[in-house]
Amino acid sequence: MNILINASTVKYGGGLTVALNFIKAFTNLNSIHPAIIIAPRNVGFERFHSDGLILDTVPGILHLWIFRFFLDYIWIKQKIIQYKIDFVISLGNLPVPNYKKQALLFDNPFLTLASFNNIPLSITNKIKHKLRNFSFRRRLNNLALIFSQSKLQNNLLFKKFNYLPRTIIIPNSCTTLFDNSESKKIPVIREKNKIKLLAFSRYYEHKNLEILLDLASLFKKYNSKYIIYLTIKSNQGKGAGRILRSITKLQLNDYIKNLGEIAPFNLNFIYDQVDAVILPTLLESFSSVYVDALKFRKPIFTSNREFAKEVCGNAAFYFNPFSARDIYNTLESAFKNRTTITEKLNEGEKIISMHICWDDIVMKILKSIEDIY
Numbered sequence: 001m002n003i004l005i006n007a008s009t010v011k012y013g014g015g016l017t018v019a020l021n022f023i024k025a026f027t028n029l030n031s032i033h034p035a036i037i038i039a040p041r042n043v044g045f046e047r048f049h050s051d052g053l054i055l056d057t058v059p060g061i062l063h064l065w066i067f068r069f070f071l072d073y074i075w076i077k078q079k080i081i082q083y084k085i086d087f088v089i090s091l092g093n094l095p096v097p098n099y100k101k102q103a104l105l106f107d108n109p110f111l112t113l114a115s116f117n118n119i120p121l122s123i124t125n126k127i128k129h130k131l132r133n134f135s136f137r138r139r140l141n142n143l144a145l146i147f148s149q150s151k152l153q154n155n156l157l158f159k160k161f162n163y164l165p166r167t168i169i170i171p172n173s174c175t176t177l178f179d180n181s182e183s184k185k186i187p188v189i190r191e192k193n194k195i196k197l198l199a200f201s202r203y204y205e206h207k208n209l210e211i212l213l214d215l216a217s218l219f220k221k222y223n224s225k226y227i228i229y230l231t232i233k234s235n236q237g238k239g240a241g242r243i244l245r246s247i248t249k250l251q252l253n254d255y256i257k258n259l260g261e262i263a264p265f266n267l268n269f270i271y272d273q274v275d276a277v278i279l280p281t282l283l284e285s286f287s288s289v290y291v292d293a294l295k296f297r298k299p300i301f302t303s304n305r306e307f308a309k310e311v312c313g314n315a316a317f318y319f320n321p322f323s324a325r326d327i328y329n330t331l332e333s334a335f336k337n338r339t340t341i342t343e344k345l346n347e348g349e350k351i352i353s354m355h356i357c358w359d360d361i362v363m364k365i366l367k368s369i370e371d372i373y
Contacts, residue, residue, distance in 0.1 A: 001373055004085040004100075005037040007045070008058050008071060009092045013202045014288050015107060016043060017264045019091045020177055022105070023048045025358035031366060036083045038076060044177075044264060054083075073097055087369055093132060095139045103145035103369060109285040109307070111136055112156035119206050119282055122238075140164075144372055147365060149286030150310050168368055171311070172286050173358045174295035179265040187259045189273040194227045195335060197301070198274040200262070203232040203240035206283040208303075210239070213246050214324035216256040226331060228256040229274065271296040279303070280321040286311060291355060294348035299341050301330060315348035 005026070010019045023037060027050040034052050039045040041057040049055065056079060062071045076096050080088070088095075088102040093111075095104050110129040113119070121129070146167045148154035154169050189196060201207045212228050219226050234241045247256055262270050277293040279302040290311045293300045302308045304318035317334050320326040334341055356364070 001033045001086045001370075002084055003031075003033050003035040003369075004076075004080060004083065004088045005035055006076065006088055006090040006092065006096055007037060007039040008076060009040070009063065009094075011040045011043050011063070012261075013204075015092070017175060017177070017267075017288050018105070018107065018172055020044050020048075020264050021173070021175055021358045022091065022362060023053075024176060025362040027053055028359055029362060029366075033366065036079070036085070038079060047265075087373060089365070089369070094135055095142045097139050097142055101144040101369075101373065102142050103147060103365065104143055105147050105149075105365075106153065106157070107149055107285045108132070108136075109153065109283045112153060112160050113283065120208075121205050125205060137161075145368060147368075150307065152306055152310050153285050166372070168364075170361055170364060171355065172288050172291060173355055173361060174291040174352060175264065175267055175288065176358055177265045178268050189229065189259075191227055193225065195225050195276065195331075196274040197226055197228045197276050197278040197331075198270065198298070199228055199230050199278050199280075200267075200270070200289050201231060201279065201281070202261070203236040203243070205237075205239060206281065208280045208282045208321050209243060211280045211321060211324055211327070212256060212278070213243065213250065213252065215327050216247075216252045217250065218324055218328045219255040220252060224255070224328075226255065228278065230256065230258040231260065231262045231270075232258060233261050267292060268296070271298060274298065276301060278327075279308075280319075280327065281305075281308075282321055284308070290316070291352065294352045297345050297348065299334065299344055300348075301327070301334070313347065313351060315344050315351055317344065 007019045010016050023045060027048045031052055036054045036056055038056050038058060045055055061067060062075060077098055080098055080100060085100055088098060088100055090096055090102060090104045093108040095102055111133050116126050143165045145165055147170050148157065148167055149171055151169055154167055157164060199209060199212060203209060216228055232240045234244055244258060247253060276299040277289060279289055281303055284307045290300060294315060300312055300316035302316055302318060303321035317330050319330040
């Protein structure tokens with residue numbers, strides 16, 4: 001069976017981390033099934049090569065939105081014919097329109113969202129997500145398998161659609177992407193006598209990073225010991241630029257700093273330098289930040305939402321993501337009682353010890369595909 005792994009639009013964020021871990025595990029397994037991976041150039045896929053894995057990179061111009069139809073309906077279809085593909089595994093948000101059997105690693109929480117009203121999206125992004133949801137519905141009949149990342153998302157899928165192919169719940173695992181040669185590229189965090197909070201995320205509106213400006217203002221007001229580290233870039237949207245400008249405008253540079261975008265292979269180096277993870281997100285399918293923080297024994301401070309509780313259980317501190325005051329109080333309560341932090345970290349170790357590893361995830365996916373092929 002010739003397999004096409006479609007990562008054609010996976011260029012950044014958590015989706016890239018998941019895709020790279022998936023490909024690394026696939027190469028580790030030396031699968032009996034030859035595979036071709038279609039992926040963007042220069043984002044990390046070139047690192048993985050084996051006799052059974054061919055990398056075919058997507059021309060950069062095809063990532064422009066005006067060429068998305070051509071990418072999905074013509075370019076990828078030509079690759080399916082060229083490589084005599086028998087089965088497609090899609091790692092992006094949308095399945096490929098094709099006549100071959102296909103599985104999708106589902107990771108788009110906007111698809112199952114009942115309403116966009118509680119998410120602060122721009123009109124442009126609302127339209128984008130609605131169009132993507134429409135495309136998914138149109139392409140649903142191309143799928144033979146859906147792999148959901150959580151029970152919550154799986155249940156929401158069944159509520160949303162009258163018909164679904166076979167669905168299997170396979171949560172993400174913690175990252176295995178480590179490269180010692182990359183350590184020199186990581187900014188060194190030099191602040192002493194500070195509690196360093198890592199907000200590890202690209203800028204997206206639903207990540208709710210703006211609330212961290214209000215939180216940093218409270219740090220400044222009370223001359224607190226905390227400092228937040230962002231990992232965004234100004235080219236990640238107008239909101240990212242506004243946050244970075246506001247840090248200077250509000251004179252918050254001593255309480256919130258930006259490290260810039262951190263590559264997936266650098267995660268261990270950045271986690272080693274911080275004291276905790278803070279994630280005020282409003283919507284997730286399954287955030288890999290949670291399992292990585294548990295693995296690296298970093299306290300997690302995150303939104304009091306069902307998606308977070310399914311992954312973290314009793315191993316995290318939860319707050320109201322719309323209230324900087326509640327976030328501040330949650331931090332203060334935790335760091336005044338280090339015993340509670342230790343208890344949370346120990347609980348996190350138990351959760352991680354029961355998590356499936358990436359090699360087993362890929363083996364389970366391949367076994368599921370073989371069962372229906």
